[in-house]
Amino acid sequence: MEYENDTLDDYSSSSERYRTRHVNIRTLRVEPQFNFDETYITIFSERRIYDPDGDIHYDPIKPRRTSTQVEMFDAFRYYLDEGKSSLRNFCRSYGLTVPYLHGLIFCLTGMDATDYRLSWQMKRADELLRYTNLSIPEVARMSGVGTPPNLFYAYQRDYDCSPSERRRAIRQPNDVGRFR
Template sequence: MKEGEREIKEILVVEDEEIIRQGLKVLLEKVIGGFTVTEAKSGEEALSMFYQSLPHLVITDIRMGGMDGLTFISKVRQVSAEVPIIILSGHSDFEYARTAMRYGIQHYLLKPINRVELSETITKLFKAETKQDTSRLFDKILQYIDDYLSHEISLKNIADHVFLNPQYVGQLFKSELNQTFTEYITEQRLKRAKKLLKETNLKVYEVAQLSGYKSPKHFMTVFKHEVGMTPVQYREFS
């Protein structure tokens, strides 16, 4: 994204009343702007969409047929504690609001929806969710990888370390570095291997182990493919 460009935020709207759902879509995409809306008419449908692609924001009705809003929210929170959620309700019910707060929900709007109130809520929400926060979290992820580079590292390992969903962590690599997790890991392993080959007299199999490769043969195959020469040749000619 170029400097000055506004990032298009993805919003998942969960509402069983079609007229309200479509009204929110128009309000968010055309009136407020800067958003693309995915619609779901039930908690079950929304959960399936959420698993496929994490949105920047969820706006959900609290009372729906089938899976109600609070059940949906509890399942969302099992996947990600980070995605912000706004609750909509036609009922000024304190118990619902109090239960929602247990899931980290701070925004609770009553129907009929006041477009000014909704716009202000979203503006404050995304202002609070700064790039700085994301960068700080991502720095923690990169530090973990650096610390454990000689070990096996999976997205699940990292996700457990930072209390996030593995899919979301994978998306962070694309958004922050424009690389996949696997591409980044390979790049860092080879970077370490090159440094060890240049600066130490360690045997190739020791370099492989310290760079996170259990199999020296696999290490040599990857190294040759990515660098264009064998580890021994790299040590001799660099």
């Protein structure tokens, strides 16, 4: 059995690739416990595999959701994985304040909760643009950005291009269908 590609993200290995906007420029005096790429949960659950005889089948991506052993951080990651994006609603459901969540996420990742959420949404949108033929409105909805104008604004802000231009820039031959 041969895996076509072991990683979803061979075009970038740094969370900085996803976020160029820094509102609160703070730095930790220690290395963050987690980097963004370690904590991101892909939307895909299966990877395409070619057998030696040329047959194609899909194997599960394991483990899709791994625990960081920080319960509140995992709850936030799973919340984002469900396509939800409201920091206020997340905090309300756990009895937190938004500034407290910002501090927690910052201590763990070196990014505040807003930047972490925006990085999550952009990476999710990049995955959907690269590996699927979903329409731009579907990508906007599934990435947690919401609407096509929001997605367009986010891509203009982070990459200085439209979502369609980004799709053309990151898609490689045979990418569509590589994951599902």
